[in-house]
Amino acid sequence: MNKKIKGKSVIFVLIVSYVCYIFVSQQITMRNIKNQIADKKIEEQKAKEKNRKLQDEVKMSKSDMYIEKLARERLGLIKKGETPVIDTKN
Template sequence: MKKSKIKMISVTFILLYVCYILVSQQITIMNKKAQLEDSKLELERVTNENLKLKDEKGMSETDRYMEKLSRERLGFIKQGENVIVEKKK
């Protein structure tokens, strides 16, 4: 009778330990999936930004882009154009 109690306790302990391991593995898997999803989103964002920068680089080599920058940043205008200045509130 004593041996059967010890076996029962041992089996119960082993089953509880196995359940603990399985649950902790599931939690780890869920965390890794979340990290993977975050990494995929970050990769997509960086890829889009990279494409945008490549487009800007290509545009920066054109005369139209240089003209646009001159107008926006330096306030240059073409001869014969009228300038409209917005009052700051």
């Protein structure tokens, strides 16, 4: 009878150990998934911010003031009656 009780105890300990192993393994997996979710949320926020800035830039690029500024800076255009100033430092 002592061997039966000992055998049952060993089986019980093995089952409990296996259940504990599965539980810990699942907790580690869940923590890793939560960390990945947090990282993806941060990436999403950065992408949303970049998208908002790009949309603002698109809106601004359609304005006459922005087009005029680009024409003056990149093409060196001037309005009638203005005196051009040339920067020789560059």
